[in-house]
Amino acid sequence: xxxNPELELHPQQLIEKNKKLEDKFNFIKAVMLDIFFxxxxxxxLQRAIYYKFFLDLRExxxxxxxxxxxxxxxxxxxxxxxxTRTSLxxxxxxxxxxxxxxxxxxxxxxWFLFDITFIAGWIxxxxxxxxxxxxxxxxxxxxxxxxxxxxxxxxxxxxxFAMIETIYIALVATLISIPPTLLISFFTARNLMKENKxxxxxxxxxxxxxxxxxxxxxxxxxxxxxxxxxxxPFAGMIALLVHTIASNAKLYSEAxxxxxxxxxxxxxxTGADRVQVVWHAVVPQIVLPFLSFTIYRxxxxxxxxxxxxLVGGGGIGTMLMxxxxxxxxxxxxxxxxxxxxxxxxxxxxxAKIREAIY
Amino acid sequence: xxxxIKNLHKIYDNGTHALKGVSFSVKExxxxxxxxxxxxGKSTLLRSINRLIEPTSxxxxxxxxxxxxxxxxxxxxxxxxxGMVFQQFNLIKRRSVLSNVxxxxxxxxxxxxxxxxxxSDGVYQEAYKCLETVGIFDKAKVRADxxxxxxxxxxxxxxxxxxxxxxxxxxxxxxxxxPATSNSVMQYFEKINKELGTTVICNLHFLSLVRRYASRVIxxxxxxxxxxGLPSDIDETWFxxxxxxxxxxxxxx
Numbered sequence: 210x211x212x213n214p215e216l217e218l219h220p221q222q223l224i225e226k227n228k229k230l231e232d233k234f235n236f237i238k239a240v241m242l243d244i245f246f247x248x249x250x251x252x253x254l255q256r257a258i259y260y261k262f263f264l265d266l267r268e269x270x271x272x273x274x275x276x277x278x279x280x281x282x283x284x285x286x287x288x289x290x291x292x293t294r295t296s297l298x299x300x301x302x303x304x305x306x307x308x309x310x311x312x313x314x315x316x317x318x319x320w321f322l323f324d325i326t327f328i329a330g331w332i333x334x335x336x337x338x339x340x341x342x343x344x345x346x347x348x349x350x351x352x353x354x355x356x357x358x359x360x361x362x363x364x365x366x367x368x369x370f371a372m373i374e375t376i377y378i379a380l381v382a383t384l385i386s387i388p389p390t391l392l393i394s395f396f397t398a399r400n401l402m403k404e405n406k407x408x409x410x411x412x413x414x415x416x417x418x419x420x421x422x423x424x425x426x427x428x429x430x431x432x433x434x435x436x437x438x439x440x441x442p443f444a445g446m447i448a449l450l451v452h453t454i455a456s457n458a459k460l461y462s463e464a465x466x467x468x469x470x471x472x473x474x475x476x477x478x479t480g481a482d483r484v485q486v487v488w489h490a491v492v493p494q495i496v497l498p499f500l501s502f503t504i505y506r507x508x509x510x511x512x513x514x515x516x517x518x519l520v521g522g523g524g525i526g527t528m529l530m531x532x533x534x535x536x537x538x539x540x541x542x543x544x545x546x547x548x549x550x551x552x553x554x555x556x557x558x559x560a561k562i563r564e565a566i567y
Numbered sequence: 568x569x570x571x572i573k574n575l576h577k578i579y580d581n582g583t584h585a586l587k588g589v590s591f592s593v594k595e596x597x598x599x600x601x602x603x604x605x606x607x608g609k610s611t612l613l614r615s616i617n618r619l620i621e622p623t624s625x626x627x628x629x630x631x632x633x634x635x636x637x638x639x640x641x642x643x644x645x646x647x648x649x650g651m652v653f654q655q656f657n658l659i660k661r662r663s664v665l666s667n668v669x670x671x672x673x674x675x676x677x678x679x680x681x682x683x684x685x686x687s688d689g690v691y692q693e694a695y696k697c698l699e700t701v702g703i704f705d706k707a708k709v710r711a712d713x714x715x716x717x718x719x720x721x722x723x724x725x726x727x728x729x730x731x732x733x734x735x736x737x738x739x740x741x742x743x744x745x746p747a748t749s750n751s752v753m754q755y756f757e758k759i760n761k762e763l764g765t766t767v768i769c770n771l772h773f774l775s776l777v778r779r780y781a782s783r784v785i786x787x788x789x790x791x792x793x794x795x796g797l798p799s800d801i802d803e804t805w806f807x808x809x810x811x812x813x814x815x816x817x818x819x820x
Contacts, residue, residue, distance in 0.1 A: 223578070223582075224582040227582070469657075471653060471655050471656075471657035472657045472658065472659050474619055474653070474657060475651065475653060475657035475658075475670075475723070475726075476670055476673065477619070477646075478617055478619055478646060478649070478650075478651040479646065479647065479650075479651075479670065479671050479672075479673050479674050479726070479727075479729075479730055480643040480644065480645070480646035480647035480648075480673070480674025480675075480730070481643075481670075481673035481674050481681075482643060482673075482674075482678060484678050484682070485673045485676075485678060485681050485682075488681070488682050489659065489670055489673060489681070490659065493659045493660075493661050493662055494659075494661075496661075
């Protein structure tokens with residue numbers, strides 16, 4: 210039998226001990242967040258507002274020394290700020306004393322952070338009403354739009370073939386993604402993996418890898434694979450496949466996490482092993498959501514396949530890129546209309562199918 | 568003694584102290600009923616017996632063996648001998664009644680066999696026999712969620728019978744059923760207890776049901792046993808200690 214020293218404590222003491230530990234931990238988090246707030250404010254004020262707006266510099270001066278010194282200053286201010294009752298983070302983590310001072314200061318500092326962020330954002334995006342409505346700009350737009358609305362049907366058969374290629378790229382990527390996604394999703398569902406430390410580690414590592422893959426856009430994957438396997442539909446398909454597996458594994462595992470626990474409890478109470486519990490209590494509850502996600506993903510993939518065609522992933526996107534490069538806007542017009550039509554049809558069909566299975 | 572509980576504590580991660588040193592023992596063939604308010608620890612107690620919940624301290628002896636800390640294969644073997652029925656039935660809704668009943672046998676079937684779902688004729692015969700015991704033989708092929716509440720609970724009972732359990736746990740098995748159905752479901756527990764000799768531990772709310780079916784009663788209040796004895800001995804005073812001064816007994820017929 211394993212002796213647990215914590216059991217010697219009275220439960221009430223145990224709860225209090227945990228509470229104190231949690232408060233300490235929250236305070237450390239609050240200090241770090243306060244340091245971040247201070248550092249962020251200083252950098253935004255200095256770089257975006259002072260350098261860019263007031264001095265109107267094109268090349269921002271940068272030195273590691275300055276950045277480090279500023280950080281050290283922020284650390285000092287942040288730590289002292291967090292230990293006063295005016296701290297913003299202490300309030301966010303719920304460890305501040307609830308009084309009028311803390312309430313006022315959080316409001317003031319909160320608004321301050323929001324305001325400088327918005328102002329910096331305005332400066333960085335170079336918002337300019339003038340260029341939106343300049344005469345030569347409007348002229349160019351008019352030329353482009355009038356060409357787009359007179360599509361050239363001469364290339365219809367080529368465009369149709371490219372479009373079909375795109376749809377197939379999306380379909381194949383979706384179909385191939387199903388088995389690996391299924392397998393991975395069980396290992397990334399918290400409720401199945403939290404039971405022991407080893408499985409939880411696997412869960413955690415897999416999640417990190419998937420998040421990483423998902424955070425890279427299919428467009429970037431297409432560029433990577435067009436170097437790897439050469440420009441063309443195959444590169445586009447693999448790019449979509451990789452991203453589909455990562456995104457759908459998340460959706461699938463969330464579906465697994467939201468199943469009813471009752472049947473799982475009942476099946477494990479019969480003495481079934483882990484595989485049996487998953488197969489007989491989890492799987493029957495997730496078949497429909499899985500189907501629905503997969504069909505929806507095909508729909509998304511058709512849209513994405515057109516985009517990744519732009520960087521050499523094959524299909525209609527590549528064709529669009531070629532005509533755009535030649536500035537043949539009437540052909541571009543036709544391709545755009547075809548893409549819009551197919552996307553609309555796919556959207557409609559996938560919505561209908563998903564409705565039908567639920 | 569089929570079951571012995573010694574000084575069982577359960578403290579949940581959020582600090583709730585659900586069981587505070589519960590001790591009792593159960594003889595073979597008993598129909599033990601656990602009563603108490605919602606939140607008094609009845610469900611925690613039942614789930615600690617078959618280790619759906621890990622007790623914080625204390626011991627559970629099943630058939631004389633300490634099962635509080637066993638793991639893996641050994642734990643699964645013990646679980647196959649303890650059936651459980653739940654308030655929410657916990658059937659697999661989209662599957663047939665028959666496959667729900669066969670699910671009760673999973674613990675003694677091979678993993679591969681149960682995944683391809685090719686069972687021997689013996690398994691099917693056993694499943695039909697269990698369905699016959701609870702009187703829904705004719706519903707074997709229909710989907711579980713097309714049945715009424717009472718019928719679903721009978722399927723759940725059949726599923727636990729499939730385990731040939733030495734001990735049957737029932738966590739408020741009739742709490743989501745109407746009074747008439749409640750009584751008929753309870754009669755199946757009585758039948759299993761009397762005819763098959765299975766020991767039953769059952770959480771119940773209604774005293775009229777307790778008086779009718781229990782051979783012995785344990786009352787929990789805030790995680791502690793406040794009463795242990797015969798159902799007929801629960802009088803007005805005991806009732807008030809268990810359920811609080813304000814409570815009044817509601818009859819269900």
